[in-house]
Amino acid sequence: MNTKRMHYAWIVLAVTFFVLICAAGVRAAPSVLIVPLEAEFGWSRATISLAVTVNLVLYGLMGPFAAAVMQRFGIRRTVLASLVLLAGGVLLASRVEKVWHLMLAWGLMVGIASGNLAMVLGATVVSRWFEKRRGTVMGIVTASTATGQLVFLPVLAWLVEHRGWRNVTFTLAGALILAIPVVALLLRDHPRDVGLVPYGADPDAPPPPPVLGNPLWNAIRALRDAAKLRDFWLLSASFLVCGMTTNGLVGTHLVPACFDHGIPEVQAAGLLATMGVFDLIGTTASGWLSDRYDPRKLLFVYYGVRGLALLYLPLAFGDQVFGLPFFAVLYGLDWIATVPPTVKLTTDAVGSSDAPIVFGWIVAVHQIGAGIGAFGGGTIRTMLTSYTFAWISAGSLCVLTACFVLFIGRARIVSTATSS
Template identity: 65%
Template sequence: MNPRKLHHAWVVAAAVFVVLLCAAGVRATPSVFIVPLEREFGWSRTLVSGAVSLNLVLYGLVGPFAAAIMQRFGIRRTMLVSLVVIAVGVALTNLMNTPWQLFAFWGVLVGLGTGTTAMVLGATVVHRWFVARRGLVMGLLTASTATGQLIFLPILAAMVERHGWRSVSLGIAAVVALVVPLVALVVRDRPSDVGLRPYGARPGEEEQVAPTTNPLVNALATLGRASRSRDFWLLAGSFFICGATTNGLVGTHLVPACMDHGIPEVRAAGLLAVMGVFDLVGTTTSGWLSDRYDNRWLLFWYYGLRGLALLYLPAAFGMSLLGLPVFAVFYGLDWIATVPPTVRLTTQTLGSTDGPIAFGWIVAAHQVGAGAGALSAGVIRTNLATYTPAWVVAGAICMAAALLVLRIGRGAPRASMAAEST
């Protein structure tokens, strides 16, 4: 192989980046649909938040099974099926006019489809195709999941305002469908499929063999082994809080909260786009840092700073000029920077074999937290006519998470932790 030729691992990573970007754009859509659905159908914010919550929970719960399915049937096949499910689910929302259809199409179909093209996909690709630069690549792929979600929001908001939410749902479905040929063309399951070893692999280093066990059994067996580890519960608990305070709360409710304060929908979505730009910087940098520094302390700072940002947010709404932009920049840098250190700590504490599937269960906890955050904030807004208690509680639990993560790996052999971080 020509050493100057681009390793196919980077081509696969680029294709997965595009897939995650598109899936993130799909997940961004409920933020700009909430108010139009309220106006057209008279549905309460609690009802719409319930469908979003179901989407987020299924998005997470499918993760460990998706990781096991990828191990058994391959990354490429799994991605193709999930993209088709997403496209069909989003297209069908154009036909809905009753609450059960909202829950079935957006909650179930889109939730299951996007859950397969999620953080577990990035973790599986990084683990299988890379030995060197794992933290950096995971940072880039993770950034795409949040950056896409946030950057697409102003475009979606403007389209909803100009053309209505139904035409937007058809447009999104078409974009997802266009990604299918890209995946079929360039993505391969393993480096050996194209006659290569993983990027950065040492001579003679063996590639892991695909398991032949039932994916359902494999996922549940991994959960059984992981659940006996205190570190698994610390990682899952902190990631639950991460999901509740990002996708669930801010990702779902910041736009309608801004509208409550008289800020137009497109301008409010622009704030989330600013977060997306800075998230790309913050999460990529986090991946670089996770290759070099103690990941527990990185998480301590990420959760602590996020908590301060959320406690500042109620005051930011009352500031005339810089309040919300300052929040958007600061919070954006920290939006999902927690993922690369969490992935590394999962592998360090639970092993390279169980790591990808165990991380799928940890992502499930993240999305259960996201669902709880989305639903509880909707209930608070419906009953109290304000989001302020939701922001304050979210800030407080982030502070608690900052302390929890320092307990991860306590009592683990220092040598193994150090070896994994190199």
């Protein structure tokens, strides 16, 4: 390959993918930490899940402000500061002895830092560096979460079993520290920094004006404008259910649920890693499909399949040879395949300029849902000694969501038809 012909956008994409893999490893860690923390300190799953909930909600709430900060001060500086904070929070988590220690380190510090290294980072990079193939590229970036699970979870589970849970934090911190020089050397804020235009853009097109003003106000202003649109609320509601049923419920509680059914933690982590493999395929394919098909219909299929999979999960635990692997494949293909069509619908609704920040607000709702799923799942398990009610409730919500996503963009389509 002649590297002179390679657009620098692909290098930026590779660096972003690497950073998001490392951050995904951190976000996946609670699934293998719940049981050892429960055993060592005697904390209930509801208590531990509360710290995870704080983490997930802050992770989401930081999104729109992170997008605004990236617009104002640059992607590279924002990512570097976030990596330092994230590594510090993960290292501090190794010293926890009380619940408030866990809340401070994992809930507060890791939650804030990981919120800057999430889907909003991917959406900002894609909107800034790519004019063509945005759906496909967003699918690749989003799949980094699955790859992070694939790379880290089996290793983390093995460390918990053979070296103790504190070695998990050391391993994750080491990966984050390794990412810092990579970002410093290779990540760039704009195509113009290397004398280029975005990939696929017209070379004669004028560059977008620099974003000025207070990042906090820019984030709030984008929310104010988006809140007037019905599509924003429909997209937010769908992503609330998405977060509740992925990062929140399954991502946090599937491994402990497997442990309840006599499945060793390493084997259960392998199940999540398998889901990661198939999500890498499903999310990348979803990006490709989003460039070619109606994203509303794609969301209908994704939420419908997810709902059916969750309704099947209680039965799958009774068939660990075939049932659980089947669930892992089905749910893995669908894990975050919702992101590329949601990004596309957000851009259609608010325009490319505000899309990263507005998508950040939608991700914030996603993480509020994740927090509800994490805390709700832990509470249900503590009260009922079983997760069955949690799986059935989540599956039913997904089926309901599959119906209302078809109304996204409907008002815009009707308005266009009327005016013509």
